[in-house]
Amino acid sequence: MKLHQLRYVREVARQNLNISLAAEVLHTSQPGVSKQIQLLEEELKLQIFQRNGKRLVGITEPGKAILGLAERVMYEMENIKRVGEEFSHEEEGVLTVATTHTQARYRLPAAVKAFMEQYPEVKLTIHQGNPTQVAEQVVSGEADIGIATETISSYDKLLCLPCYQWNRCVVVPHGHPLLDDLPLTLKKITQYPLITYDFAFTGGSLVSRVFEKEGLVPNVVLTAIDADVIKTYVSLGLGIGLLANMAYDEERDANLARIDVSHLFPPSTTYLGIRRDAYLRGFAYGFIQLLAPSYDKKAVQAALKD
16 A cells, blocks of 8 residues: 555545546546556455446445545645654745635735735745635645634534634615614615625524524525625615625725624624644744734644643
């Protein structure tokens, strides 16, 4: 059994059983990937993948167990590489942060700027997605740190540190009837087409639970992961927008009026998530503390041990 065989098996699974795509990612040939997987299966005396002719169509039960172990092996190999890099190239490396658009656009810039000034030799990569995608990128090892709200805290493999709380506002064009009908209520919101985040009404989110508790169904006509997209369509008169307070800027969004709705929704918590079995480089701890000053290296390591 060889490490590259485990790497091939893992990548084929990641590419939805498409060997050609896996070969491209691995910078090798399709026949080479197929051959090494077959050799591994012969050594183990079992099939990892289900086949229809030469095409892979599924993963066997023992294959699922092997994939889980392969993921752990490959992740620990990455941890070992990080240890070596930490002591040989302390100020160099790559840090990948997965986060939502709202956090990346409105909350992270100050921390990112300070980080790049403090660690000029570190390449910082930011991946954007919805909270589920953020959490899954950290779980899979594609990202070192995840920053998101709600969903990320439900993953057992992740240590999630609460960073800060935030609430919401409704944005409307100037002259909108809601501006003369304050205070705003949930029922009043349901009387207008609503534009909001694509994850606000999925997976039993905090927002959806608030409406459900009152027996109300909002008229969601458009969703997006980007707060700027929400504001654009509100500006076009397609509905009212429900978004994070931090996403509204009085100067930049002067064409819209903001109505605070903190009295309607409990605050949400943004979490910083890392894998519990991760070996973090020194600069990763540095980024965490820049974003959440109370979490220095000692505090994070103590939380990982709990």
